[in-house]
Amino acid sequence: MKASELRSKETTELSKELESLLRAQFSLRMQRATQQLSNTSQLLKVRRDIARVRTVMTEKAAGK
Template identity: 70%
Template sequence: MNAKELRGKDQEALQKELNELLKAQFGLRMQIATQQLSNTSQLKKVRRDIARVKTVMNSKEA
């Protein structure tokens, strides 16, 4: 996911995307805690995607 795609979405779609990413982040954190996650770089990707969505949301508000 890149910022160009996110800028084309409205505020409601961005909020939905943010909620999905937060759920995914929670699931990955639980997998790390139970030592079931083998590819830990997924957590970093999700964190960056969350930051991208929040950045686009804040820029649309201004």
């Protein structure tokens, strides 16, 4: 997911995206805890996507 794609979305869409990413992160953490997660790089990708969404939401709130 690119930041330019996120900047074109509305705040409601961004909050829904953030919620789904947080759910995915929780699911991946549970899979890692039970040793069912084979591709651990997915955790890093989801964390970075969450950070991107939060950054864009902050930019929109600041009026940029």
